[in-house]
Amino acid sequence: MASTEQPVDESSKAAVPESKLARGPSFSPIYLLWGDLALRLLLFASTLTGVVVMVTSKQTELLFPFPVTKTAKFNYSPAFIYFVVALSVACLYSILTITASIYFILKPSPSNKLLLLLVSVDALMAVLVASATGASASVAYIGLKGNSHVGWIKVCNIYHKFCRHIASSTALALVASIILLWLVLLSTLSIYRRIR
Amino acid sequence: MENEYKNNHVKVANPKPFRFSNFLLRILAMATTFVAAIVMGLAKETETVPFVLIPGTDPLFVPVSAKMRYSSSFVFFVVANAIACAYSAFSLLVTIGGSKGSRALALGITILDVIMVALLFSGNGAATTVGLLGYKGNSHVGWNKVCNTFEKFCRNVMASLIVSQIGSISFVLLVAISIFDLHRRSP
Numbered sequence: 001m002a003s004t005e006q007p008v009d010e011s012s013k014a015a016v017p018e019s020k021l022a023r024g025p026s027f028s029p030i031y032l033l034w035g036d037l038a039l040r041l042l043l044f045a046s047t048l049t050g051v052v053v054m055v056t057s058k059q060t061e062l063l064f065p066f067p068v069t070k071t072a073k074f075n076y077s078p079a080f081i082y083f084v085v086a087l088s089v090a091c092l093y094s095i096l097t098i099t100a101s102i103y104f105i106l107k108p109s110p111s112n113k114l115l116l117l118l119v120s121v122d123a124l125m126a127v128l129v130a131s132a133t134g135a136s137a138s139v140a141y142i143g144l145k146g147n148s149h150v151g152w153i154k155v156c157n158i159y160h161k162f163c164r165h166i167a168s169s170t171a172l173a174l175v176a177s178i179i180l181l182w183l184v185l186l187s188t189l190s191i192y193r194r195i196r
Numbered sequence: 197m198e199n200e201y202k203n204n205h206v207k208v209a210n211p212k213p214f215r216f217s218n219f220l221l222r223i224l225a226m227a228t229t230f231v232a233a234i235v236m237g238l239a240k241e242t243e244t245v246p247f248v249l250i251p252g253t254d255p256l257f258v259p260v261s262a263k264m265r266y267s268s269s270f271v272f273f274v275v276a277n278a279i280a281c282a283y284s285a286f287s288l289l290v291t292i293g294g295s296k297g298s299r300a301l302a303l304g305i306t307i308l309d310v311i312m313v314a315l316l317f318s319g320n321g322a323a324t325t326v327g328l329l330g331y332k333g334n335s336h337v338g339w340n341k342v343c344n345t346f347e348k349f350c351r352n353v354m355a356s357l358i359v360s361q362i363g364s365i366s367f368v369l370l371v372a373i374s375i376f377d378l379h380r381r382s383p
Contacts, residue, residue, distance in 0.1 A: 076336040079325040116379050123310065123371055127364075130314040134321030138269035142329070143337070149266040150330070152339040177314060184310050184371075191378045192303050 030105075032190045036183065037101040040094055043179045047091035047129075050172035054084055057165030061158050072159040079135040080166070086132035087173060090125050090180070097122075112191075119187035126180035133173040140166045214377050218291060221366045221373070226284040228363030229316070232356045233277035236323070239264050239352035243345055262346040269322040270353070276319030277360055280312050280367070306374040313371055316364040320357065327353050 060071045074080040097118065143163060146154035156163035240263050246255035264270045287305055330350060333341035343350035 072336075077334060078328065112379060116375070119375055120372060123313070123368065123375075126310070126314055127317045127368060131317040131321030134269075134272075134318030134323075135325040137318075138272075138322035138325045139329070141268060142326070142339075147267060149262070150340070150342045152329075153337070155337045177318075181310060181314055185307055188303065188306055188310075188375060188378065191375065192299065 032186060032193075033101070033105045036186055036190075037098065037105060039179050039183050039186065040098045040101050043176055043183070044091060044094040044098060046172045046176040046179065047087045047094060050169040050176065051084055051087045051091060053165050053172065054080065054087070054169040057162050057169075059159045059162040063158075070158075072155065072162040074166075077139050079139045083132045083136040083169075083173065086128045087169075087176070090129050090176060093121065093125055115187065115191060119184060119191070122180060122183045122187060126177060126184055129173060129177040129180055133170060133177055136166070136170045136173065140170055214373060215291075218370065218373055219288070221370050222284050222288045222291065225363050225366040225370065226281055226288065228359050228366065229277040229281040229284065232360035232363060233274050233281060235352055235359065236264055236270060236277070236356040237274050239349050239356070241346045241349040245345060260345075262342065262349040267326050269326040273319040273323035273356075273360070276315050277363070280316050280363065283308065283312055284367075302374065302378065306371065306378070309367060309371045309374060313364065313367045316360065316367060320360055320364055323353070323360075324357055327357060 054074050058071065058073045060069050062069050074084065100114070100118065140163070142152055142154075143166070144154060144156045146152055240261065242259050242261040244257045244259050247258045248255045264274065287308065290301065291305065327350070329339060329341075330346075330353075331341060331343045333339050
């Protein structure tokens with residue numbers, strides 16, 4: 001198997017530009033690289049929007065019969081703080097990896113070590129964002145429905161805007177975690193294609 | 197030099213340490229997710245709490261119970277762990293029974309492993325948050341803590357969360373091992 005590929009390997013080393021689109025053994029196909037870049041841009045957009053929507057969710061309401069105002073903020077709940085931190089980390093990571101992805105497109109023979117590092121950190125980010133989504137969604141659900149068994153009242157009938165923001169940013173985090181899953185799968189596929 | 201490297205590495209298709217740790221981690225994942233689902237699923241406690249109906253009179257003692265299915269996050273946690281347990285049993289059989297060097301099989305198992313990681317971690321995140329709310333409460337919206345009443349229930353939930361976390365981490369290690377393995381086999 002390896003011996004038959006030997007001449008192909010040498011010719012592709014000699015002429016790099018022509019073999020960009022070829023399914024050469026040591027090159028990721030170009031459409032995987034473009035897909036990678038597109039997914040990382042989407043990841044950046046969704047995590048940034050998620051963080052901004054969550055942070056701007058503050059709402060102050062006048063409780064009607066009494067002359068008092070009460071405020072709902074994201075940092076009143078540790079789950080939402082964790083959510084913001086996790087999504088910020090994912091956002092910074094996506095900025096870093098967008099540059100790496102552009103570098104791969106310009107020079108489509110990335111070292112194996114770098115690919116391995118990328119896919120490992122992608123998997124860690126997927127874990128982080130998935131757990132943040134779960135945490136935020138469970139608090140949001142209690143806020144929406146309440147829990148009559150332990151007497152936790154719902155708060156979304158008072159803070160409409162706050163709940164809309166929380167729901168949108170949780171949905172964005174869900175999108176981000178699905179994108180991260182796809183990134184891991186794409187990188188696995190591109191490593192897998194090199195086994196011939 | 198590159199070709200030498202490739203020749204050396206294609207020969208060793210799947211060395212023993214990888215297969216052994218893969219096998220061990222799958223058994224660990226299966227056991228921990230099973231225990232987590234069972235402990236959480238059976239967590240139930242009934243307590244009698246004093247309840248003052250009319251001020252000045254003796255309090256009434258009312259039985260109240262805490263059950264797993266009162267919280268949708270705990271239900272999600274149990275379902276996620278049950279799915280992960282069933283999948284790890286299935287993947288254990290496939291990895292033992294499947295052909296040793298099959299690339300398509302390795303890829304399929306890796307993809308499903310990654311999906312299980314996401315499922316388990318979101319379940320853990322959801323259940324941990326509700327557990328933390330029960331333990332600490334949230335004064336800003338008037339959600340009282342419940343763990344001072346239901347001590348045994350909270351202990352069960354905590355044990356189940358820790359055990360499930362071990363299972364989730366072993367799935368992460370499984371993904372890491374499969375990626376390293378695929379990577380090592382690539383030229």
